[in-house]
Amino acid sequence: MVEGCSCSGSGILEKDGKLYECVCALLKRRAASMPPFIRTAELRPEHTAHKLHTQVKKSLYVLATWQDMKAIVKAVMICHMNLFVRVTSDNDILHAYVGAMSKKNKGENEATFETVGDFVGPPDLVIVRLNALTRPNKAAAGALEEAMVCRTDQDKPTWLVSDMERPFTENSPAYSGSLWDLMEVCGKVRIAPVLPRNLPTGVFDLEPVETAPDPAPKKATPAPERSQKRSKPQSEQEDDLSVYGVGIKKSKGSFGRGDD
Numbered sequence: 207m208v209e210g211c212s213c214s215g216s217g218i219l220e221k222d223g224k225l226y227e228c229v230c231a232l233l234k235r236r237a238a239s240m241p242p243f244i245r246t247a248e249l250r251p252e253h254t255a256h257k258l259h260t261q262v263k264k265s266l267y268v269l270a271t272w273q274d275m276k277a278i279v280k281a282v283m284i285c286h287m288n289l290f291v292r293v294t295s296d297n298d299i300l301h302a303y304v305g306a307m308s309k310k311n312k313g314e315n316e317a318t319f320e321t322v323g324d325f326v327g328p329p330d331l332v333i334v335r336l337n338a339l340t341r342p343n344k345a346a347a348g349a350l351e352e353a354m355v356c357r358t359d360q361d362k363p364t365w366l367v368s369d370m371e372r373p374f375t376e377n378s379p380a381y382s383g384s385l386w387d388l389m390e391v392c393g394k395v396r397i398a399p400v401l402p403r404n405l406p407t408g409v410f411d412l413e414p415v416e417t418a419p420d421p422a423p424k425k426a427t428p429a430p431e432r433s434q435k436r437s438k439p440q441s442e443q444e445d446d447l448s449v450y451g452v453g454i455k456k457s458k459g460s461f462g463r464g465d466d
């Protein structure tokens with residue numbers, strides 16, 4: 207029960223003869239909707255106070271420790287009760303993509319399987335943890351790009367999170383030049399570490415990640431070959447992320463999903 211709530215644990219308040227859900231019940235419902243790794247994140251005042259809360263309608267590229275990011279996401283989900291937030295990763299997106307491809311190849315009815323668009327399309331805010339995918343996979347960059355294009359087509363915000371301790375670079379499995387172009391037009395945020403970065407030994411809070419096998423790459427990935435001359439991800443950069451600049455224009459047209 208939340209301190210100060212007068213529901214006496216019932217979760218319901220009565221006012222002017224009408225019944226309302228109280229704040230404890232709301233929080234309980236919100237907690238139930240959180241993935242366990244978010245629900246159990248350690249929340250400090252610095253997380254709740256972080257300005258990221260005010261940016262839920264913007265697409266961002268965030269550099270943070272995953273510990274802090276989980277806490278901030280938890281705070282965001284508590285502050286924005288009605289915001290549909292999905293926390294996912296390049297690995298999850300690859301699985302959705304590969305799964306859809308294999309079902310399509312088996313000739314299953316297109317209406318019956320989940321595509322990347324079904325997966326990332328509905329939420330108000332999608333938070334993608336980069337580099338959850340650790341092994342090379344030919345489809346990874348195309349899958350993530352498709353997800354991003356789906357979001358930008360709908361004008362919906364996405365936060366791409368690069369883990370400070372294992373940053374997203376051009377050597378990352380899901381990296382592609384065109385994805386980087388999409389990232390460059392996002393706002394950049396670097397979150398100075400709040401929680402201690404050294405976990406006690408023996409604690410593995412991250413689920414082990416397995417990469418999916420490559421799908422047969424028949425016209426599967428719409429990743430256009432682009433000029434190699436582009437700015438590289440400077441993930442080791444400890445300074446303000448504004449150094450990334452915003453000079454590259456959106457080039458939406460060049461990676462259509464091929465089905466429209």
Ligand SMILES: [Zn+2]
Pocket residue numbers: 207208211212213214215216217218228229230231
């Ligand atoms: Zn209550």
